[in-house]
Amino acid sequence: MQRLLIFFIFLCANYTFSQETCTVSGHITDASDGETVIGAKVYIASIQKGAITNNYGFYSLTIPCGEYELEFRISGQRTEKKTIVLNGDFLLDYEMGANVQSIDEVVIRGDALDNTNSTKIGQIELDIAEIKTLPAFMGEVDIIKTIQLLPGVSSAAEGGQGFYVRGGGPDQNLVLLDEAVVYNAAHLFGFFSVFNADAVKNVNLIKGGMPANFGGRMSSVLEVNMNEGNYKKFKAKGGIGAISSRLTLEGPLKKDKGSFIVSGRRTYIDVIMRAAIPDSSPFSGSSYYFYDFNLKLNYKLTKKDKIYLSSYYGKDEFQFGNKDNDFQVDMPWGNAIVALRWNHIFSSKLFMNVSGTMTDYLFSFGSEQDQFRFELKSGIRDWGGKVDFSYFPNPRHRVKWGLNYTYHTFTPTSVSASSDDVEFDTGIAQKLFSHESAAYLLDEIDLNENFRINLGLRYSTFQHVGEFTRYIDGGISQPDSTITYGKGDLIQFYHGLEPRISLRWLLPDNSSIKAGWTYNYQYVHLTSLSAVSLPTDIWFPTTNIAKPQKGWQGSIGYFRNFNENKWETSAEVYYKDMRNLIEYKEGALPSDNVNDNTDNLLTFGRGWSYGAEFYIRRSFGKLTGWVGYTWSKTERLFDELNNGLKFPAKYDRRHDLSIVASYKLNDRWNFSAAFIYATGNTLTLPTSWYVQGQDLLFNYGSRNSTRMAPYHRLDLSAIWYSKAYKIKEDPEGNIIKTKKRFRSNWAFSIYNVYNRANPYFLYVDNDGDFLQGNFEISVKQVTLFPIIPSVTWNFEF
Template identity: 35%
Template structure:
C-alpha cells in the first residue's frame, strides 16, 4: 500500500491555485530559417523560467502583471520583451545568430532552469564546434567526437563503437528523430551513419535518464535532424578524402512548409574500380557506402504541424572472380532504413501533444554465388530486425515550476537472426528458420519536473510489458534526479536510474566483418536490467567550471556471445546455445574542467573506472575484467579562435587522448573443425578460414598497452555575400605517429603479434555553403 501511495504522489501531484493566472506560450525559432530551437531558456524577470521542448514549444503560467521576458540559446543573441499579462498570450520568439563572447560548445547545455541532470550526466554538444574537431581523413563524426567526454570509452582505435560507464555498445539507445537506429557503423565501424550536415541537435544522457527514455541500460543519444529552411533555399557541399556530401533545404511554401535532403557517398571504390578496368583485370573488388536523409514539415496552423522524415544507409563489399572456368561473386551488405510520420498538436496554451508512427529496419546479407557451365551453387546468410511502433507523448505545463510529461508506445518487433540458405543444382536447404520470432512491446511513462527555489527535481516511472509470444515480462522502472544550485555557483546532484533492455546484440568477439545479430528476449533468455546510482558536485567561477561525479551500476542478465563462436555457425545451433548469461558491475569517478568563454575554450576530463562481468560457465564462475575496462581515461579537447570578423573566421583545434588499453581474449588453443554449412559443395574448394576453431579458457586474458594520440586541426572560413561561405579544414591525426595496437593475434608458432593500422595521417576537407 505504501508503494502504491508513493507512486500516486510521484505521478500525479496536486497543484493548487490561489489567484488568477494566465499563460504565455509559443515557439522559439531561428530568425533566418524558421528552425525550431530545442532547449532554449525562456526566463521571467531573470528568475523563473522553462526551456523549449524538443519541438521548440514553451509555456509559462504566471499571475497577472507586467514581466520582462528573456530568451537565450547557445550561439544566438538573447532576445528581451516586455509583457503585460492580462490574458492567455502567444509570444513566438525569433533569435538571430551571433554572440560577442563565445560559449563552450562541447559541454553541458546552458539552457537555463529545466535541466535536472548535472553537466557530467547530460551533454548537449553543438554541431558547429564538433565539425571543427580534428578528424581522421577530414570526416567529422559525431560518435567519435563524443568519445572525448568523460565516462565514454571507444572500442578499437578510430571506430564508432563506444562504451558508457562500463556498459556494452548495444546498451546505448541511439535515436534519429525519435526512431531507434540499430546499426550505426559504416566501413566496418570506422565511420558512423550520421551525416553531420543534416544534424540540428544532439542530447546525450549518461545518468539521471528521464522516464520518457527506455529500452537500454547505459545511455541515450538523441539526435534530431534539421527540419528545412522555411524562408529561403540553402545548401552545403562537402568533400573529404573519404566521401562527398550534399545537403539542400528550401521552403515548399514560405512560412508554411519546407524540406531538406542530404546525401553522402563514399568515393573509396571509384578509383579502385577504374584502376582495375584500365589494367584489364578480369577480377574486381570494391567497397562503398551511402546515406540519404530527407525530411519535410508542414505548418498546418499555429497549433498543428506535421513532419515526415526518412533515413536510408547501406554498406556493400563485393568481389567478382573468373578463374579456371569458375565464375564467383561475393557480396556482403548491411544497412538501415528508418522513417517516421509525426504530428505536433498544441491542445491549449499549457498542453502539447506529439504523436508519431515509425518504422526501423536493420538487415545484413552475406551472399556467395559460384557457377560453371555445368554446376551452380549459392550460399546466403542473413539477419534482420524490423521495428514498427506507434507513440504518443504529452507535455503539460502546469506552472513555471512544474511540468508533467506522460506518454506511451506500442511496438511490434520481428527478429530473423542467422538465417542460412544453400542452393545448388540438386537441392535447396534452409537452416535456423525456427529462430524467427515476433515480440510485442507496450510502454507507459509519467515524468514530473519540479523547481522549488534552488532545488530542481525530475521524478518519474516507466512501465514496460514485453510479450515474447511464449512468456510475458513486466518491468517497473523508477527514475529520480535531484539538483541543488547555490547562489555562489556551487551545485550538487544525486540520481537513481533503473533500466530494462529486452533486445540483445550478439557480436562476434573478433574484429573484422560486421556480424551483429539482434535478438529479442525469450522464455529462456530474460531481459537485461540495470540499477545506477550517481552523485556529483560542480563549481562555476569566472569563465570556468569544475565538476566531479561518482557512479555505481549493477547489471543483471547481461549477454555474452561465446568466445570463438561466429555468425555463420559451423553447427546447426540455435543462437541461444552460443551465449552465456550473467551479471555485471561498473563503478568509477569522472572529473571535468571546462573553460566556457574567451578566444580559448575547451575541456579537460579524466575518468577512473572499473567494469567487471561474471558468468557461471566462464572463468570458473569468477568475476573478470570486461573488455572495455579501461582503468584510466584522460582527454583534452580545445579550440582557439585565431581571428573572427564579418568576412572571415580562423580557428585552431586540438584533441589529445590517453587511455589504459582494452582487454582482449587471445585463444588458448586453435584447431581444425568441420566446414560451415553449405561450404562442403563450394566450387572453389573449402576455404581454410571456414574450418578454423579456437578455444578460450581465460576471457580477456590480454590487456593492450596504453593507448594515446594527439590530433591537430586548422579551419578557415571565408564569408561571402548572400550567405555564401567557403570553409577549408586541415587536420593531422596521430601527430607524433604513435603506432597504437589495433588488434593482436597468435602466429603459427604461438607468439602474440601486434597489428597497427593508423600512423600519422594528414587530411584536408572542403565545404561550400550557399
C-alpha cells in the same frame, strides 16, 4: 514501492499558487532559417523564473500575471529581450536573431546555467557547429566519434562506432534519429557513423539519470535530431572530401509554414580501389562504398499543429572477388528509417507529440564459388508508435506522460546454400515476433528555491509471440525435438516497473549537488562473437530462454560554474549493476543457429561497473572545449564462461582522458585539437601451445586477461573561411557590409599527428615450419591508422 508510489502521487498533485497566474508559451525559432531552437532559455530575471524549449522548440512558462521583460537566450552568447504584458494566457512565437548579422555558424546549445540548475545528471548536449570545428578523421565530421571524447564514454576500438557508456555494452545505448531507433549506426565496419553532420541539428547524450520517457535500453540515450530545413529561402551546402562528398538542399515548402531538407553523401573508395587494383589482379572485382540520404519535411498546419516526416536510407556495399578461384563475395548492409510526427498544442500548458516510426536494418552476405552458393541474411524491422504529453502547470512543476509501442520482427540468421541444383537443407528461415510497450509518468518539481526533484515511473511489457519454432537439443540420449507456435500465440510475457529519480540541491557560489537513480529493463540484445563490432552482430529479442536485461544505476555529482558561467565543471561518481547480460557460449558459431535457435547458443550472466568522471568545459569566448577524465572498472560474471570466475569486460578501462580545444583566431581562421589517452583494451590471447596431429594449436587462458598497450593520439585541425561579407562604400562615403551569398571553407585535419602505432588488436603468430626447425611464435600488434592528413572543401549558398 508502495511508499514510493504514495509519495509520487502526492507530488503529482497539482501545485497551487495563491496568485492569479498567466501562461506565456510558443516556439522559438532562428530568424535566419526559421529552424526551431532546442534548449533555448526563456528567462525572467525579476522573478528568477524560466523555461527551456523542448525538442520541438516549444516552451511554456506560467507566472503571476503582470508586466515582464522576457530574456531569450541561446548559446549563452546571445540574449534578446522583449517586454510583454501578461493578463491572460499568451502565445508568443519568437524569432531569435532577427536583427543580428553574424558570419559565424550560430552555436545553439542550452544555457550554461543548466549545468548547475537542472536535475539532469549524466547528460551532455553537443552542438553540431562545434563538432564541425573539431578534427575529423579523413575529413568526415562524425558525431559518434565526438561523443566518444566525453567522460564516461569509450570507443570500442580504433575508429569504431560502437560506444560503451559507463561499462554497458554497445547494445545498451538507445540511438534515436528523430525518435526512430537506429540499430546499427555505423558505416564501413564501424569507421564512420550513419549521421551526416549536415543533416543534424543537435545531439544529446544521456548516460545516467535516464528520464522515464526513455526506456528499452540499460545504459544511455543518444538523441540525434535532424535539421528541419530552411523556412525562409532555398539554400544548398555541401563538401568535397578525401573519401566522400555530400550535398544538402533545403528550403521552404511554403515560406514560414513548411520546409524541407534533403541531404546525401557517397564515398568513392570504390573508385579509388578500382584505380589502385589493376585489371590483371585477381582481386580486381573488389570494391567498397557507402551512401546515405536524409530527407525531412515539416509543415505548420495551424499555429497549434505541426507535422514532421523524417527519413534516412543508407547502405554499405562490399564486394570481394578473386578471379583465379571464381570466388565472389557480396556483402551489403544498411538501415532504412522513417518517422512521422505530429505536434499539437492543446493549450499554453499542454503539449503533445505523436510519432509513428519504422526502422529496418538488414545485413546480407552472399558468396559463390564454382557451383556452390551461400547466402546469409539477418535483420530487424520495427514498427512503432508513441504519444507523449508535456504539461507545464507552473514554472516550478513540469509533468510528462506517454505511451510507447513497438512491434519487432527479428531475423537472426537465414541461410541458404546449394550445389548446382541440389538445395541444401538449411532449415526454415527463422523470424521472431514481439510486442514491446511502455507507459510512463515523469514529474519534475521545485520543492523550494534550492531543491528540485524529478520523479519518474515507467512500466514496460514485452510479449514474445508466434510464429516460432523452438528447437530442443535432446543431447546424446534423446533425439532433438521442436515445439511449433502458431501465428500470434503468446510464448512468453515479461513486464516490470522502472522507477527513476533525480535530485538537485542548489548550493551557493553557482554550484549544486545532483543525484540520480534509475532502474531499467532491456528487451532486445545484440549478440556478438568478435572482439570488434561487425555488421554480422545479431540483434535478438527476449524469449523464454533469453531473459530481459535489467539493472540499476546510481550516480551523484558536484557541479559548479566559474567565472560568470564561462567555465562549467562537474565531478560524478556512479555504480551500475546489470543482470541477464548475454554472451555466446564458449565455442559457438553464429551460423550454428541454422536448425537451431540463437538463444540456445547463448549464456547469461551479470556485470557491474563503477567509476568517477571529471569534466571541465568552456563554451564561451575564443577558446572553447573541454577536458574529460574517467576512472572506471567494469567486470562480468558468467557461470558458463571463464570457469565461472569474474573477468574484466573487453572495454574495461581504468583511465580515459580527453582534451578538446577549439580556438577562433578571427573570422577567417579556427584551430582545434583533440588529445586522447586511454588504458588499453583487454583481450584473450593464448597462454600455451601444443601439438596435435602435426598441427600446432593454441590454448587460451582466462577471458580478457591480457591488456593491450595504452591508446593515445593527438589530432589537429584548421578551418579557413572565405570572406562572408562584401564591403562597399556608398556615395556618401559610408561603409556598407553585405552578406555574400556563396561562402566556403577549407577544413584541414591531421589525424594521429605524432604517428602513434596504437594497437587495434593483437594476435599470436606462428612463422616458419615447425618440422623444418625454423619455427617461431610471436605476439603481433596490428595498427590501423598512421598519421592521416585530410582536406575537405565545404560550401554553402
